[in-house]
Amino acid sequence: MIAFHYPPMRGSSGIQRTLTFSQHLPQHGWQPLLLSAHPRAYANSGADQLAEIPAGMVVRRAFALDTSRHLAVGGRYPLLLALPDRWVTWLLGAVPAGLGLVRRHRPALIWSTYPIATAHLIGLALHRLTGLPWVADLRDPMTDHDYPAHPLTRRVYRWIERQTIARCSVAVCTTPGAIQTYRARFPEIPAERYALIENGYDEANFAQAGDDAAPACHGGAAANAADYADTSTAPAPTPTPAAPLTLVHSGVIYPSERDPRPLFAALAELQRAGHISPRRLRVVLRATGHDDYLRPLLREYGIEQMVSLAPHIAYRAALGEMLGAGGLLVLQAANCNHQIPAKLYEYFRAGRPILALTDAAGDTAAALRQAGIDTIAQLDSREDIMHQLLRFLTLAEAGQAPLASAAAVAASSRAARSAQLGELLDRVALRPQAAGRVPPRAGSKEGAP
Numbered sequence: 431m432i433a434f435h436y437p438p439m440r441g442s443s444g445i446q447r448t449l450t451f452s453q454h455l456p457q458h459g460w461q462p463l464l465l466s467a468h469p470r471a472y473a474n475s476g477a478d479q480l481a482e483i484p485a486g487m488v489v490r491r492a493f494a495l496d497t498s499r500h501l502a503v504g505g506r507y508p509l510l511l512a513l514p515d516r517w518v519t520w521l522l523g524a525v526p527a528g529l530g531l532v533r534r535h536r537p538a539l540i541w542s543t544y545p546i547a548t549a550h551l552i553g554l555a556l557h558r559l560t561g562l563p564w565v566a567d568l569r570d571p572m573t574d575h576d577y578p579a580h581p582l583t584r585r586v587y588r589w590i591e592r593q594t595i596a597r598c599s600v601a602v603c604t605t606p607g608a609i610q611t612y613r614a615r616f617p618e619i620p621a622e623r624y625a626l627i628e629n630g631y632d633e634a635n636f637a638q639a640g641d642d643a644a645p646a647c648h649g650g651a652a653a654n655a656a657d658y659a660d661t662s663t664a665p666a667p668t669p670t671p672a673a674p675l676t677l678v679h680s681g682v683i684y685p686s687e688r689d690p691r692p693l694f695a696a697l698a699e700l701q702r703a704g705h706i707s708p709r710r711l712r713v714v715l716r717a718t719g720h721d722d723y724l725r726p727l728l729r730e731y732g733i734e735q736m737v738s739l740a741p742h743i744a745y746r747a748a749l750g751e752m753l754g755a756g757g758l759l760v761l762q763a764a765n766c767n768h769q770i771p772a773k774l775y776e777y778f779r780a781g782r783p784i785l786a787l788t789d790a791a792g793d794t795a796a797a798l799r800q801a802g803i804d805t806i807a808q809l810d811s812r813e814d815i816m817h818q819l820l821r822f823l824t825l826a827e828a829g830q831a832p833l834a835s836a837a838a839v840a841a842s843s844r845a846a847r848s849a850q851l852g853e854l855l856d857r858v859a860l861r862p863q864a865a866g867r868v869p870p871r872a873g874s875k876e877g878a879p
Contacts (some may be wrong), residue, residue: 432524432542432549432556432753434517436466436489437479441717441742442628443561443681443772445479447569448543450632450844451851453484458852462487463531465552467494467520478744490531493523493718514547514586524552527558532560538859539599543567547587550594566598567627570769571611595619604628605793607768625854629772630844631779639749647765675756675826676712677785680748681773682719688761689809690860691727693787695817698731705820708735711840713759716751717742752780757826760786760794763809767792775842783831785816785822801838805831 433448452462464487469475471494474478483489497507512518531537540562542553550566558566572591578584595601597784602625603609609624627631674826683690697713701705718724721739728734743751752758758777762769770793777784778801787809795806803827807818825831840846 431462432465432528432552433539434467434471434494434520434546434549435456435543436464437483438475438477439472440468440476440478440745441474441719443776444543444545444569446632446635446745446844447567447662448791449479449482449627450630451848452487453482453632453853454845454848455852456484456757458849458855460855463537465490465524465528465531466491467517468492468523470494470500471496471517471520473499474742476744478746488531488535492520492527494520502659509580509582511879513583514551517546517548518551520548521551521555525555528552528556529559530555532562533608537562539563539565539855541565541567541855542571544569547572547590550590554590554593554597563599564597565600565602565858566594566857567602568594568608568612569602569604569629570766571608571615574765592616595623598623600852600854602627602854604772605768605770607793609871611768619676627847627850627854628842629770629775630842630847631776632844633779635746636749636753636776636779640753660703665863674708674710674712674740676714677757677759678714678716678751678755679718679759679761680752680776681723681771682717683715683761685720685723687733687763689763690724690761692810692812693761693815694727694737694811696733696819696834697733697736699812700819701733701736711736711823713737714740714751714755716740716748730796740817749776749780752782755780755782757783757785757822757831760784760788760798761809762786762788762792762794764789764792766794770794770797778834778839778842781833782838783822783833785819801834803832803834 431448435442435444436448437439437445439445452464455462464573464776466489468491473496494517495501496513497519501507501511524786540553540556542549542564544567553564553566556562573584578587596613596619601612601623603612606626606629609626612624613619613621644828682688697706715724715737718739724739728739760771760774760777762771767789774794774797784795784798784803784805784807786798786803788806789808790806798806805818805822807814822831
């Protein structure tokens, strides 16, 4: 398993996908070998999730640098040192490290995961050098007509994307829209080359967060795992008149893909009209990654007393905050209609009311509607946000806001997603082996020929 996002890295929901796969796959007959990056490459690292790495699992952390921090002079560096991304030096350490793992452990196949494009370059190189089947976890589309923004970077991404789709055994996406995008982009690739394995939540982390966390926000109460075994019928705590409802957004707010300015404008207008105030509503933006961009906007709209920027906290503490929130906020622009924020599935499991600001035609809105949630407004429409926010507040304060159905919560567990991945790996490993590939042995798929 080739993954940049892995403990001790912090600050990305993408860490949980690989971590929980590595925890659950042994239950499905697969023993992972993890090839990741040296911790120096992480801008934010910590030990809070290291204990969750399965005991005895082989984890190889190969040489890697962050170009922007380690190779820059005066804060500047040549673009060629950051193609396809700032961690391209990981390729230099990971390929020989990966070959060493192949020689020592004789794995049955290779799995690599985005959103670090270099991970798929490593997967491509090891696939070509060993002949091992390759499962590429693309998650979301790697490119769009204007992404990456720099034309040269976009061309490099497109080349990696094309090579990955053409040479992998299976390309895994996290949304139906992503698969549709790739089928339209590469019509010559057979449909069976693609598989859907969505993101999810890990029940063990929620159980621990519920046991350990005190209420993180006003307008809500901490919960344990048993409290929300059937979240479709779990009552939403009603805030007392002395406590405002606290609406939490947990994670990065991208200035384009999750542009909060229409939300800020709606809050400002509703505040001027006397419909809301800090006594009725508090919005917590947790670990935005762009505080310096957002702070002046809060001052410009005059909503600093209602909206606060909160620092990064440990992952389970963030889950505890979700469990204790009066409501949870989703931001997803129309230019990400074929993506679903990974935290949405954690929001489902948290059993709290959800206000989603996203395009009605996108995959995020479809997932919400399928889960039984209709408190959705257009992210780019101040008027629609104003209307739906007032409706959401009225429902949440009365304990009547729709929550994710029990069926949606059960289907979104990482355990269920890992079972899907195990079945996929079974199918890939049993295909006719490429000539010259290294034959699998014990330590990979148990009992594989």
